[in-house]
Amino acid sequence: MTNSYYAPEGGLPPQTQLLTDRAVFTDAYAVIPKGTFSDIVTSFLPFWDKTRLWVLSRPLSGFAETFSQYIMEVQPGGGSNRPELDPGAEGVLFVVEGAFTLEVEGQSYDMAPGGYAYIPPSSNWSLQNTSDAVTRFHWIRKSYEAVDGLPLPDVIVTNEADVPPTPMPDTNGVWATTRFVDPEDLRHDMHVTVVTFQPGGVIPFAETHVMEHGLYVLEGKAVYRLNQDWVEVEAGDYMWLRAFCPQACYAGGPGPFRYLLYKDVNRHMKLSGAQSAGALSSHRKAAE
Template identity: 55%
Template sequence: MNYAFPSGGLPDQSVNADGAAVFTTAYAVLPAVTHRDIVTSFLPTWHSHRAWIFARPMTGFAETFAQYAVEIYPGGGSSDPEPDRDAQAVLFVAKGRARLTLGAEHHELEPGSYVYLPPAAPWELWNIYDEPCGFHWIRKRYVHAQGLTVPEPMITHESRVPVVPMPECGDAWGTQRFLDPLDLAYDFHVNIVTFQPGGRIPFAETHVMEHGLFVLQGTARYLLNQDWVEVGPGDFMWLRAFCPQACIATGTEPFRYLLYKDVNRHPSLGPLT
């Protein structure tokens, strides 16, 4: 399986700046063409790397998560990667390989590897191989709830997670759920959603969850609020709560994206006055 990932670089001087990038009060689209070298960041405690930061908490927009694509060059990585002890994370490897050290155990990650890391987990990540490694990193502060314990770390591969068809959709629309959707200890999910060509979301979803969607493969027409946009491999969509959404998969191959959503907690009512 091939997964889209930013390639960096810079368009030459013959290319016009017109493009499909858009930021609105309800959603944002960051097309793959915008993921260039000059928009990368370098992270403290990380070595020989670069990071595209697609989403961060913004008051009045999407407030629960941050989402990155991180490229680690051979010999690069971090022995102290997470600065926030309350942050949990999902890592999803898109290209290359890396070694994850979780406590005293080493795990070799490859394209398709999926890792859930609870808050305060002792982890390191290093590229000990000869080619760059690219992975998606989604971070969210854990929200504790009465009677629930923090989940344990989990490492798997997408080949071991079945595609579960959505109701009344046959095989046209399915989801790989890496974290148990019935386990309320998880306060967010990161899944892979797949539509076969012509498959669709047959209504305008409108709900409280925030979303980050990174297109791994294929193309689609995607409804965002009142606008239909064309999206393809490497594009990122960022949706605030209650933004209507739907899609129709186009082209001849499956349309697949990595999806973040916050779940299983009461909405915060803010400080009492």
């Protein structure tokens, strides 16, 4: 199967373009359509050469708080030897256009469209575009939630083409998920997957659950339910959902509808106002 991935190219709309657009930010979800990714909303990062990025999401108090997601655009000869400045941050890279060389802990990998890399926290890594073309890729970052007794996850580098999709039960194969991480590996506190719907495929109920979501449409189009609203989305659009926002979709065709999905998993819910284990231990000792 040959996959096609949408990647923004920037630019600026003409002065004649109407301002009416599909962009929306609510208290439960946001839709950032592909037309929003213009030159004037790009950002830059320290120690990244010949690189700009679009910030799709960032932690916001009272909204989605666990992750950030960028679309990185690296020119030929660009990249970074100090890409991540937060030692507690884990990351996932997913390539949508072009190629680059990734080095993690002394091991070098050639990354191409469909390439996936999981980078554990405190890793020594670098990235260089040694090709003669622009490369664009998603970079999803999360503060890793360590658990006593569980080691850090391993580095994972693969390509979507090498990972068979897992069909959802009772869907006749029209809904499938490409999983790069074993769902039962509790070392991982986030999953980044590719979800594929064949034309006419649906999420047949309003999913309502604790995971925060980032959904970037890689290919196709659909009508997606977000909270109480049905919105049309297409390749290049991004949806950002806070926890418990109901979601469902109808895949519109004529080709597959596919998106890159982030969600946080496998950890206890933090209890606000709860005493830490250290504080409780000190309290017990003082009481003895």
